[in-house]
Amino acid sequence: EQLMQPSLVALVAVVIVAVAVSWTSSPAPPPQPASVEAVMSRSENAVAVVTVPTKPFGDQKPGTSGLRKTVKTFKLQEHYLENFVQAIFDALPLDQQGRKAATLVLAGDGRYYNKEAIQIILRMAAANGFGRVVVPQHGLMSTPAVSAAIRSLGAYGGIILTASHNPGGVDGDFGVKYNGADSGPAPPKITDAIYECSKKIESFRILQGAGVKDVSLDTVAEHELGGMTVSVVSATAGWIALMKEIFDFDALRRLLARPSFTFVYDSMSGVKFRTSSAMVTVH
Numbered sequence: 001e002q003l004m005q006p007s008l009v010a011l012v013a014v015v016i017v018a019v020a021v022s023w024t025s026s027p028a029p030p031p032q033p034a035s036v037e038a039v040m041s042r043s044e045n046a047v048a049v050v051t052v053p054t055k056p057f058g059d060q061k062p063g064t065s066g067l068r069k070t071v072k073t074f075k076l077q078e079h080y081l082e083n084f085v086q087a088i089f090d091a092l093p094l095d096q097q098g099r100k101a102a103t104l105v106l107a108g109d110g111r112y113y114n115k116e117a118i119q120i121i122l123r124m125a126a127a128n129g130f131g132r133v134v135v136p137q138h139g140l141m142s143t144p145a146v147s148a149a150i151r152s153l154g155a156y157g158g159i160i161l162t163a164s165h166n167p168g169g170v171d172g173d174f175g176v177k178y179n180g181a182d183s184g185p186a187p188p189k190i191t192d193a194i195y196e197c198s199k200k201i202e203s204f205r206i207l208q209g210a211g212v213k214d215v216s217l218d219t220v221a222e223h224e225l226g227g228m229t230v231s232v233v234s235a236t237a238g239w240i241a242l243m244k245e246i247f248d249f250d251a252l253r254r255l256l257a258r259p260s261f262t263f264v265y266d267s268m269s270g271v272k273f274r275t276s277s278a279m280v281t282v283h
Contacts, residue, residue: 045211047226049127051203054079060087060198064185066177068163074174075113079204081176084194085121086204088159088178089128091193099129105149106133107141107235108161109271111168114139117161117176119214120206126226127205133228136235139217142272145239147183152238156181168269236275240283249283256280 057080060067067084074081094102106121108114118139125133134153141149143160150158163175178186178194186194207226215223215230223230243249255261265280267273 046209047207047211048209049205049226050208051205052079052082053203054083054201056199056201057083058199060084061195062177062186062191064188064191065164066160066162066175066185068166068173068175071112071170071172071174074117074176081117081120082124082204082206083201084176084198085124085159086128087194087197087201088176089124090197090201091190092157094156096129100131102130102156103132103134103153104130105146105153105155105158106135106139106161107146107149107158108139109142110140111161111163111174112170112172113174114161115217117174118217121159122215122225122228122230123207123212124205126228127207130228132231134231134233135215135217136233137217137220138235140271140274141235142239142270142275145235145272145275147179148242149233149238150179150181150183152242154181157186158183236278239275240279243279244283 057077059069060083062084069080104125106118106125108118118135122133122135134149134155136145136149139161143162143164146158146160149155158179160177160179161175162177163173166173166175178190180186180190212226215225215232217232219232220234221232223232265276267276
């Protein structure tokens with residue numbers, strides 16, 4: 001035992017030295033590239049245009065009323081909404097300069113997922129180089145009112161988040177449709193182009209970073225988002241102004257003032273109640 005102790009100590013010493021030499025002589029592992037999120041997180045105000053890889057879905061063929069699917073399809077299938085919106089942008093015959101000069105109108109009829117979808121589309125519009133997006137307060141506006149806004153603003157077009165008469169709610173339907181500068185639904189030439197883009201899409205562009213915040217839609221105001229102007233406008237003023245051009249409001253006031261005249265109005269749970277209520281009670 002006395003003879004083995006020095007040999008054991010020497011053996012342990014040799015092993016320790018060998019391990020130490022091996023460790024110091026091994027090359028250090030190459031530094032891993034930082035992810036986009038890691039780079040951007042270094043600044044609390046950082047905003048970056050990010051190209052996100054994706055794969056096409058085979059069922060994004062829009063009709064004249066746009067693309068209608070269940071809320072769960074749009075909300076829970078990863079990149080489903082982003083893919084279709086990017087396909088819309090890619091199908092528009094606009095170069096970079098044209099997008100910078102273009103104004104889009106963006107609104108929805110208040111369906112479930114409306115608020116989240118608007119924020120996603122705003123970030124995508126900014127990342128795709130559009131100069132201005134006009135959104136009504138709270139993101140709510142009826143389809144006819146959006147059409148009127150496109151015409152009155154001279155906008156290039158508009159994206160409307162609606163599934164028309166289809167059932168709403170978390171278990172109901174959601175929809176995305178594009179209207180052109182004439183304020184009407186996109187013609188087959190455009191919807192076919194959107195579908196073709198959706199079938200071969202490989203990525204979409206969106207703003208990301210610690211500095212990217214939701215745009216407040218509560219009050220009329222102008223905001224800046226990644227170099228794009230977001231104009232939050234009254235959801236009722238433009239439509240009521242148009243109605244005053246078409247109908248005789250003085251005659252309507254006299255009618256409503258008659259004691260013998262009563263009526264019931266039903267907006268069928270639609271977003272039009274906002275403008276109708278304002279017209280009846282204020283104007």
